[in-house]
Amino acid sequence: MTVTALDAIDIPSFESKLAILDTALSPGLFARINAEVAALIETERSYLLTHKKGGTVAYSTLRERAPALVGHYLSKDLRQIVSRIVGLELSPTPLHDESSCSVLFYEKPGDHINWNYDHNFYRGRHFTVLIPVVNRGRDGGLSAACLLARQRGREVEIATPPNRMIVFEGAKVRHKVTPIGEGERRAVWSMTYCTDPRNSAVQGVARRVKDTAFFGLRSLWT
Ligand SMILES: O=C(O)CCC(=O)C(=O)O
Incomplete structure (x- = not known):
């Protein structure tokens, strides 16, 4: 078992549509x-x-470039844990959706994300999973x-220590990330799962437009 064993997890409540597990992955x-994240030196900086x-x-x-990371996103272990937390049967979102599994880098002073919802481009409910790797x-x-x-109605601060x-x-919980300072670094592995990852033609176009803003023009033909 590569993640914290399912039986050993105290499944947190998802009543507020947000839950935290203190330890995501085994130390190994x-x-x-x-190590895979550290090797991803060519980041695609986007300025929205x-x-x-x-x-x-x-x-x-x-x-x-990150086989362990992608393998774990697609694994039954992780999918089962997230499904148990939200109380619904989930699947990974499709390969052509660049946000299905990505790494967000905050490495220059001021890097941040403003208040946003994670728009849902699928027929089913859509959940975001974050695992901070570097902070x-x-x-x-x-x-x-x-x-x-x-x-x-309140702003709640969620500590993001590694692991x-x-x-x-994300479509229901508004969230933001405040700026990092000089000489600081933060890298967060972000994944999405869905109860029904099919989408309509209109949802497919909307997803491509969003991916183009975040990931560049190649998203138009994926
Ligand atoms: O960096 C983070 O903590 C996650 C940010 C994020 O997913 C977002 O703001 O949409």
């Missing part, structure tokens, strides 16, 4: 994934004015970047 698997500043490595690149401040602690979520797992329904 986390070390392999950490007022929305996002930071780099994103797309699913198609990860499939070539390093200048003093050896965590970076200044905070993941904030709107919960019951935590945050599961939320």
